[in-house]
Amino acid sequence: MSRPLFLRIVEALGQWSGYFTQRVDAVNRQGLSPLQKCTAAIRQLATGSCADELDEYLKIGETTAMEALKNFVKGIRDVFGERYLRRPTMEDTERLLKLGEKRGFPGMFGSIDCMHWQWERCPIAWKGQFTRGDQKVPTLILEAVASHDLWIWHAFFGTAGSNNDINVLNQSTLFINELKGQAPRVQYMVNGNQHNIGYFLADGICTGTRRGKKGY
Template sequence: MQRDLFLRIVNRLESHYPYFQQRVDAIKKKGLSPIQKCVAAIRQLAYGTPPDHYDEYLRVAESTAIECLNFFCQGVIQIFGKQYMRKPNATDIQRLLQMHEQRHGFPGMLGSLDCMHWEWKNCPVAWKGQFTRGDHGSPTIILEAVASVDLWI
């Protein structure tokens, strides 16, 4: 993630939610910074690591990392949802169709399909055979997304 984008998200969350503001406790000790809280949340989302993983280098406890993730997701949806998480309207679809036809030469193309196998560690035993392929040794879930050049998902 680019630094400018990350700092824009952190600053917006900090200005809208008291949870992301750095506070001082009764003995004048500073709490976690907004950057620490956002890094813990984004790393959980990006890498799927458990919340207790961040205690070592971010100094964020497991319960706080879970809290950061919850508040981060709620905040991003509330602040950026109307702009970035809306369904495309007729004008948006027309723009995407024209852009992809000019760029790729495919008329009627809204975006490119991308798939990813995500390992399902807690897959129920009864479902393991259904979700395991020969080229993957463990059960996986296939995540599919259609994304345009301007990252409209």
């Protein structure tokens, strides 16, 4: 994470809640700084560090580190959720389609793929349902859609690692608007044929679906 982005998050969370500000206790001693609390939370999220590992260099106890993590996640959702954790608006959709057409893919909404995150502390009783033969270890699957400028506008996380990409797609919320009849309609020409359903660039077995196409 870049320093400017980190400081922007710290500042925004400080405005959101007094928890992420420098405070003093009853005897006028300085408490933990917002930098310490945000660093502790990000370390746990980004590297899987245990809360009790952070005391040595951050001087923050296990209980406080867990509290910081919970407040950090809630703050990120409340402060940035409306802008980043949302579906594309009609304006966003038009922009994505224009970008796709400009790059030689008319009708494309973005690129879709699934990745496996290793679950190191998966309970033994659950390992079978979270392990796939090609992965060898228990995993959780993240399905994401991103535009070329790395705007990740869809993320579906938590599916058991034993699933393949098609199984994940069938459980995903990605096409919920289409099922409701609310999906944006598009019109574009490919090889002289008119199409009115957008698509996503994909690889593997997803290219066999109605909305997945492979780029060559």
